[in-house]
Amino acid sequence: MRRLTLTQRLSAVFALLLLACCGASAWLQIAANSRYEQEVVQRLSSGLAQHIAGSTELMDAGGWKPDAVRSMFDMLMTVNPAVEVYLLSNDGRVVGDAAPPGQIMRDRVDLGPVKRLLAGAMLPITGDDPRNPDAQKVFSAAPVRVDGRDQGYVYVVLQGQAHDALAMDVSRSSVLRTTLWSIALVALLGLVAGLAAFALITRPLRGLTRAVRAFEGDDGQALAALEQPGDASERSGDEIAVLRRTFAQMGRRISDQWRELTRQDQQRRDLVANISHDLRTPLTSLHGYLETLRLKDDTLEPGERRRYLDIALAQSRKVGRLAQELFELARLESGLVRLEPETFSLPELVQDVIQKFELAAEARRQQLTTDIPQALPPVRADLGLIERVLTNLLDNAIRHSPPGGRIELQLGLASNRVQVQVSDSGTGIPEELRAGLFTRASALNRGPSDSGGLGLVIVQRILQLHQSEIRLVERTGSGAVFQFDLATGGQL
Numbered sequence: 430m431r432r433l434t435l436t437q438r439l440s441a442v443f444a445l446l447l448l449a450c451c452g453a454s455a456w457l458q459i460a461a462n463s464r465y466e467q468e469v470v471q472r473l474s475s476g477l478a479q480h481i482a483g484s485t486e487l488m489d490a491g492g493w494k495p496d497a498v499r500s501m502f503d504m505l506m507t508v509n510p511a512v513e514v515y516l517l518s519n520d521g522r523v524v525g526d527a528a529p530p531g532q533i534m535r536d537r538v539d540l541g542p543v544k545r546l547l548a549g550a551m552l553p554i555t556g557d558d559p560r561n562p563d564a565q566k567v568f569s570a571a572p573v574r575v576d577g578r579d580q581g582y583v584y585v586v587l588q589g590q591a592h593d594a595l596a597m598d599v600s601r602s603s604v605l606r607t608t609l610w611s612i613a614l615v616a617l618l619g620l621v622a623g624l625a626a627f628a629l630i631t632r633p634l635r636g637l638t639r640a641v642r643a644f645e646g647d648d649g650q651a652l653a654a655l656e657q658p659g660d661a662s663e664r665s666g667d668e669i670a671v672l673r674r675t676f677a678q679m680g681r682r683i684s685d686q687w688r689e690l691t692r693q694d695q696q697r698r699d700l701v702a703n704i705s706h707d708l709r710t711p712l713t714s715l716h717g718y719l720e721t722l723r724l725k726d727d728t729l730e731p732g733e734r735r736r737y738l739d740i741a742l743a744q745s746r747k748v749g750r751l752a753q754e755l756f757e758l759a760r761l762e763s764g765l766v767r768l769e770p771e772t773f774s775l776p777e778l779v780q781d782v783i784q785k786f787e788l789a790a791e792a793r794r795q796q797l798t799t800d801i802p803q804a805l806p807p808v809r810a811d812l813g814l815i816e817r818v819l820t821n822l823l824d825n826a827i828r829h830s831p832p833g834g835r836i837e838l839q840l841g842l843a844s845n846r847v848q849v850q851v852s853d854s855g856t857g858i859p860e861e862l863r864a865g866l867f868t869r870a871s872a873l874n875r876g877p878s879d880s881g882g883l884g885l886v887i888v889q890r891i892l893q894l895h896q897s898e899i900r901l902v903e904r905t906g907s908g909a910v911f912q913f914d915l916a917t918g919g920q921l
Contacts (some may be wrong), residue, residue: 439631443623451616455609463781467553470587471567478571478583481514513586515559517543519579523559543570543582558586583852635670641676645916658808678763695867708751711744718744754883757817761890768811768894772918775808775815775847776801779838782819786827793832797823801841808915815915819849821884822911824851829909846914854908885911 433441502653516525521540526533535557542556547570555565569585718741722734729737760766779799790797808815821840826836834854856868867889889899892913902910 439627440624443627444620445618447616447623451612455631456614467555467567467588468601471553474569474585474587476569476588477512478569478585481585482571482573482583511588513558513560515584515586516573517582517584519581524581526559533559533564538584540582543584546570547572556584556586560586561708569710573607596611633673637669637676638675677774698891704751704755708748708781710719711747711751713747715741715744751883754887757881757887758890761894763889766814766894768814770809772807772809773812774805775840775849775915776805778812778816779819779840782816784821785820786823789827793827793830795827795830795833796835797827798837800834800837801878802841805840805842805847807918809918810915811891814894818888818891818913822851825884826851826909829853829855831855843914846916847913848914850902850910852904852908852910857907857909858901865897866901886918888913 506553514540515523517538517540518524521538521543523533523536523538536559538557538559542554545557546554546568553567556568556570558564558566566586566588572579572584573581573583615649718737722729722737722741726734752794779801783799784799786797823836823838830836830853836851836853839850839852841850867885885899888911892898895915896913897913900912904910
């Protein structure tokens with residue numbers, strides 16, 4: 430079963446409400462007209478019963494005069510067929526009438542409305558109709574007095590059966606039909622106007638619905654269309670326009686996040702592939718040399734055996750270093766690492782780190798120098814993590830600088846932050862690796878140049894925790910220059 434749209438549901442509800450309102454309006458109008466007619470008739474004929482009671486002697490000391498009563502009643506109902514005249518006793522019994530035999534259906538009339546009328550209550554007041562036990566009619570009433578005493582009442586029904594028959598005929602005439610057709614026409618015009626209004630009001634919502642449906646498998650065009658205002662109603666800033674723009678922003682954010690997830694998933698695939706490649710080479714070499722030592726142990730010279738062991742040990746260190754770097758990177762990216770900032774002297778930390786690499790630099794005949802100005806302010810950072818940053822940068826610089834090269838570590842002050850710069854005289858960073866030098870995939874996918882590595886990725890993650898970043902500085906000549914800055918004491 431097909432479900433109705435919002436516009437169709439609103440239109441159906443509006444049509445039902447309009448029909449109900451028109452029906453209620455017609456009923457109220459008919460009821461009001463009826464009460465208006467009753468009040469007019471009762472006011473105009475309020476003295477009729479009093480006139481009858483005073484102009485004709487309907488009762489004497491011996492009781493009612495049947496002949497006088499019938500003669501008077503016949504004359505009145507002939508002159509005005511709409512009225513019906515009755516005589517009531519003091520207890521409300523009908524004791525005189527001019528109705529044809531067998532048409533009196535009620536032999537007693539409730540005197541409560543009669544007394545309210547005589548007391549001057551608000552009109553219209555309806556009372557019992559002796560000829561219709563289910564109807565209430567407007568009436569005129571007056572007491573009949575004999576020798577100064579109330580002996581009964583003259584009770585005149587002002588809208589008798591003749592009036593009802595005539596009203597029924599008039600209801601079938603063109604006047605009532607014209608009124609009903611007028612109400613129907615007004616209802617139809619209101620329905621058409623309401624449907625048109627609902628269509629105009631929900632048009633931006635329908636446009637938004639189409640755009641939302643087009644968002645599935647979106648290439649950016651549907652979001653661009655959403656971000657552009659449509660007609661004047663959407664440019665006015667109403668709720669639907671705000672919803673449209675909000676959805677566009679949400680869609681743009683979802684698209685960006687989806688692309689980022691796709692990129693990260695691809696990086697993860699590349700990471701697994703590159704780790705497998707980087708581990709396979711040293712492990713294969715390690716396995717080969719160990720197997721050679723086992724098979725040729727009796728024939729190898731001591732110097733050759735030592736060379737094989739040194740190569741196997743170097744490959745083992747390479748595997749261990751890669752595993753350690755992967756472990757550190759995983760911890761940094763998992764959010765488990767929490768900064769423990771403290772204020773310390775960066776020159777002192779630099780001197781400690783330099784001392785760790787002096788022997789390695791001497792072994793490669795490299796010159797390891799520092800340039801540290803006087804009165805440099807202390808920095809506030811995590812001491813252990815910054816030591817790891819300096820260690821990775823100097824290790825990279827020493828490994829990628831040729832024998833006899835130069836590595837320099839400089840400190841300086843820039844924009845109230847301490848700036849650190851590590852430069853070397855190696856081969857530098859190839860152009861094709863610079864764009865993604867500090868990402869996992871590109872760091873592992875180094876190729877034969879062996880530039881960068883996970884050490885730079887770890888440096889970048891650590892510095893990001895310190896609201897800083899590592900930068901590759903352009904320079905003329907050979908070598909690479911890396912630069913970052915740290916907040917001075919109290920700024921982190």
